[in-house]
Structure formats: C-alpha cells, structure tokens
Amino acid sequence: MALERTLSIIKPDATRRNLTGKIAAKFEDAGLRIVASKRIQMTPAQAGVFYEVHKERPFYGELCEFMASGPVVVQVLEGEGAIAKNREVMGATNPKDAAPGTVRADFAESVGENSVHGSDAPETAAVEIAFFFSGLELVG
Numbered sequence: 001m002a003l004e005r006t007l008s009i010i011k012p013d014a015t016r017r018n019l020t021g022k023i024a025a026k027f028e029d030a031g032l033r034i035v036a037s038k039r040i041q042m043t044p045a046q047a048g049v050f051y052e053v054h055k056e057r058p059f060y061g062e063l064c065e066f067m068a069s070g071p072v073v074v075q076v077l078e079g080e081g082a083i084a085k086n087r088e089v090m091g092a093t094n095p096k097d098a099a100p101g102t103v104r105a106d107f108a109e110s111v112g113e114n115s116v117h118g119s120d121a122p123e124t125a126a127v128e129i130a131f132f133f134s135g136l137e138l139v140g
C-alpha cells in the first residue's frame with residue numbers, strides 16, 4: 001500500500017463541544033500521522049468553494065452555513081493507505097449507519113453535523129490539501 005496524505009476537517013459541531021483532541025487521538029491511534037494542523041473559521045463563501053462538488057445538492061446552502069458557523073480544525077493526515085483508513089475511522093456519513101467506535105458513531109449529531117470531513121480519493125485529497133495548506137506547512 002502506498003504512503004498517502006489526506007485532508008481531514010474537524011467540523012464546527014465538534015470544535016464547539018471540545019472534541020478536537022478526542023477525534024485527533026482516534027486518527028493517531030489508527031496509525032495516521034498529523035503532518036499539518038490549524039484552527040480556522042471559514043466564511044460561507046469559502047466553504048462554498050471547498051464544497052463546490054455538492055453545489056447541485058439540496059443541502060448545499062445548509063452545509064456551507066454550518067461549516068462557517070464556528071471554528072474548524074483542518075489537518076493533513078499521512079500514512080499507508082491514509083485516505084481509506086481515515087474514512088474507516090470517520091464512519092458512514094449518517095451517524096445512524098456508522099460502525100461502533102468510529103468518530104461519527106461516537107460524536108456526530110446528525111447527517112449534516114457529522115463532526116468530520118475526509119477526502120475520498122487521491123485526486124480530491126491533493127486539491128483539498130492545497131486549498132488549505134502551502135507545501136511549507138506540511139511537515140512529515
């Protein structure tokens with residue numbers, strides 16, 4: 001399996017409840033290394049650019065407002081098969097379907113306010129990492 005990097009976001013519902021450390025610990029415990037990390041707050045317009053792929057979906061407006069509703073912690077996670085591993089630790093989009101022990105099973109409040117984002121493929125990971133971080137900020 002290849003060494004990969006993926007973009008993770010700890011969403012506003014989770015930062016609001018002081019869950020940043022507990023969520024980051026689940027990623028580290030799974031063998032993922034946090035090679036970049038920062039806490040920021042997006043505007044709805046910035047969130048709209050990040051989630052542009054979803055712009056035709058009915059929840060797009062709600063999603064952008066939510067992602068701008070408080071701080072987020074954006075992180076780059078590195079490891080063997082990091083993209084799939086991160087998504088495994090995150091759990092299914094809807095917390096009702098998420099496997100026990102996953103971030104979303106343990107912490108998500110709803111299908112929208114579901115605590116974490118993770119890139120879904122190498123191409124999107126590259127675009128999403130570059131959206132938030134410069135090369136100098138990635139320290140492996």
Ligand code: IDP
Pocket residue numbers: 054059062063092093111112113114116117118120
């Ligand atoms: P993912 O985050 O598990 O990859 P996607 O289907 O790519 O899931 O959806 C992106 C994000 O959009 C979700 O994480 C969630 O925050 C939000 N979302 C997805 N489906 C719904 C919905 O039915 N209502 C409200 N928000 C949704």
